[in-house]
Amino acid sequence: MSKNWDLYFDYINEKVASIVLDMDVWKEIDTEKYRQALTVRLILQQPNADGFPSSNESNIISEIEVALKELVSHKEIINVGRITTDGFRDIIFYSLPEKQKDLVEAANQIITSTGYEFEVFSMDDEKTWAFYFDILYPNQYQQQHMGNRSVIDSLKESGDCLETPRQVDHWLYFEHAPMRESFVEAIKKEGFSIEENSLQVNEDGPYPVTIHRVDSVDYFSMNDVTDLLVTFAEEYNGVYDGWGTLVMN
Structure with a gap:
C-alpha cells in the first residue's frame, strides 16, 4: 500500500460519488498475485441528501473501516480505496483468489455487532485489475x-x-x-x-x-x-x- 492516496468526485448511476483511492498501489505490489477484487458494502443508516453519511455517522463508518482494514492487513488482503454514493460505502480490496472467505469472516467479526447491514462480494475482472483502472482510477x-x-x-x-x-x-x-x-x-x-x-x-x-x-x-x-x-x-x-x-x- 502506497502513501499516495487522493480523493475525487464522480457520478455513478447518476448519483454523486466520492472516491478515495490509493493511486500507486499497483506499482508496489504483484498485481498478478493480488488479482481478486473484493468489496465490503456498508449500508448507511443516516445518509444525507447527497447519499453520503451524516456528520455523526461519518465517524462511526470510519471506525468500522479502519478496524476492518487493520484486521485483514496481515491476511494478504490489501485495501485500495473506497466509494461512497447513494447511501452506501464500498470498501475495496485486492487479494489472492482464495482469500474472500477470510474477508467475509473479518467483516462478520467487525461489522455484525455494530448493527449495520453489509455484504461482501467479488468483481470478476476481464483482465487483471480492470476494475481498479477502468472504474476506480480517475480520468x-x-x-x-x-x-x-x-x-x-x-x-x-x-x-x-x-x-x-x-x-x-x-x-x-x-x-x-x-x-x-x-x-x-x-x-x-x-x-x-x-x-x-x-x-x-x-x-x-x-x-x-x-x-x-x-x-x-x-x-x-x-x-x-x-x-x-x-x-x-x-x-x-x-x-x-x-x-x-x-x-x-
Whole structure:
C-alpha cells in the first residue's frame, strides 16, 4: 500500500460519488498475485441528501473501516480505496483468489455487532485489475480536478478567501509547433490571452505556451476552466500542465 492516496468526485448511476483511492498501489505490489477484487458494502443508516453519511455517522463508518482494514492487513488482503454514493460505502480490496472467505469472516467479526447491514462480494475482472483502472482510477479530467483542489487548498492556507476573480495563468505543451499555433488561435476565441514570450522556438519540442484569463478560483469554476483546456489541449495533441495565480487576501 502506497502513501499516495487522493480523493475525487464522480457520478455513478447518476448519483454523486466520492472516491478515495490509493493511486500507486499497483506499482508496489504483484498485481498478478493480488488479482481478486473484493468489496465490503456498508449500508448507511443516516445518509444525507447527497447519499453520503451524516456528520455523526461519518465517524462511526470510519471506525468500522479502519478496524476492518487493520484486521485483514496481515491476511494478504490489501485495501485500495473506497466509494461512497447513494447511501452506501464500498470498501475495496485486492487479494489472492482464495482469500474472500477470510474477508467475509473479518467483516462478520467487525461489522455484525455494530448493527449495520453489509455484504461482501467479488468483481470478476476481464483482465487483471480492470476494475481498479477502468472504474476506480480517475480520468485525465478528474486527475486535474484533484490538482485544482491542491492549488485551491494552498491558496486558502495562505489566507485567500477565493471570492475575487483574478488573472489565472495556465501552462501547456505541444508536440509540434503548427499544432501550438492552431491551439493559440482557437483558445483566443475563448477569451484567453497569450504570453508572447512563452512561445519559445525549439526544433526538438516540446513547444510551450502560457495563457491567462481572469476567472474565479473556486473549486467548481476552476474545474470548468481546466476541463475546457484539457479538451483543447487533447484536440491539438498537447498536454495541459496546470495553473497558478497570486494570493489575494
